[in-house]
Amino acid sequence: GQQLNQSPQSMFIQEGEDVSMNCTSSSIFNTWLWYKQDPGEGPVLLIALYKAGELTSNGRLTAQFGITRKDSFLNISASIPSDVGIYFCAGQLNSGGYQKVTFGIGTKLQVIP
Amino acid sequence: DAGVIQSPRHEVTEMGQEVTLRCKPISGHNSLFWYRQTMMRGLELLIYFNNNVPIDDSGMPEDRFSAKMPNASFSTLKIQPSEPRDSAVYFCASSFEGALDTQYFGPGTRLTVL
Numbered sequence: 001g002q003q004l005n006q007s008p009q010s011m012f013i014q015e016g017e018d019v020s021m022n023c024t025s026s027s028i029f030n031t032w033l034w035y036k037q038d039p040g041e042g043p044v045l046l047i048a049l050y051k052a053g054e055l056t057s058n059g060r061l062t063a064q065f066g067i068t069r070k071d072s073f074l075n076i077s078a079s080i081p082s083d084v085g086i087y088f089c090a091g092q093l094n095s096g097g098y099q100k101v102t103f104g105i106g107t108k109l110q111v112i113p
Numbered sequence: 114d115a116g117v118i119q120s121p122r123h124e125v126t127e128m129g130q131e132v133t134l135r136c137k138p139i140s141g142h143n144s145l146f147w148y149r150q151t152m153m154r155g156l157e158l159l160i161y162f163n164n165n166v167p168i169d170d171s172g173m174p175e176d177r178f179s180a181k182m183p184n185a186s187f188s189t190l191k192i193q194p195s196e197p198r199d200s201a202v203y204f205c206a207s208s209f210e211g212a213l214d215t216q217y218f219g220p221g222t223r224l225t226v227l
Binding site: 031033040041042043044045048088090092099100101103104105106 | 204213214
């Protein structure tokens with residue numbers, strides 16, 4: 001299936017720094033989602049975005065649905081050690097009532113205390 | 114709620130053997146998804162069931178893979194015969210009416226085919 005272009009693929013940051021990651025696609029999506037995956041666990045949904053231009057926050061996390069519907073970004077402010085993990089974006093299409101989903105390859109985040 | 118339950122958590126097998134992965138979705142959820150995760154290809158949807166019926170199996174790699182959902186509380190993903198390139202983490206997830214914003218993933222099964 002189609003892959004989203006997610007960047008960066010990995011990041012090393014100091015505790016307290018802000019983080020930004022983004023996803024782009026050649027196709028339009030109706031929904032963008034951001035997940036976090038801890039080692040040995042399944043992904044957990046962080047934020048879901050439903051409208052172009054929408055900006056949504058969840059604690060220290062902020063995500064935006066791009067105006068063109070082809071991109072989204074996730075920001076983490078004031079990073080802490082427990083932010084370590086892999087962050088995935090996902091785009092959802094409408095396909096005959098069933099909503100097909102495509103995942104990005106992931107951004108691996110390391111936080112240095 | 115116990116969440117999505119998968120078994121086994123780890124499976125090591127030899128090439129050519131049959132592998133069966135199991136999933137119990139969250140009670141009340143009527144949609145079930147099987148995903149495969151590898152370093153090279155990331156997370157890929159294999160098959161999606163709604164009300165126990167396979168709706169989209171376009172992600173199933175080939176005939177060696179099959180999935181069943183005999184009732185609302187159980188699903189299996191079978192690989193026969195297994196090959197080394199099938200080594201991956203397989204996730205099951207469930208939700209209500211296919212919605213991703215109510216979807217919960219299981220802990221995954223790490224499969225190694227030697």
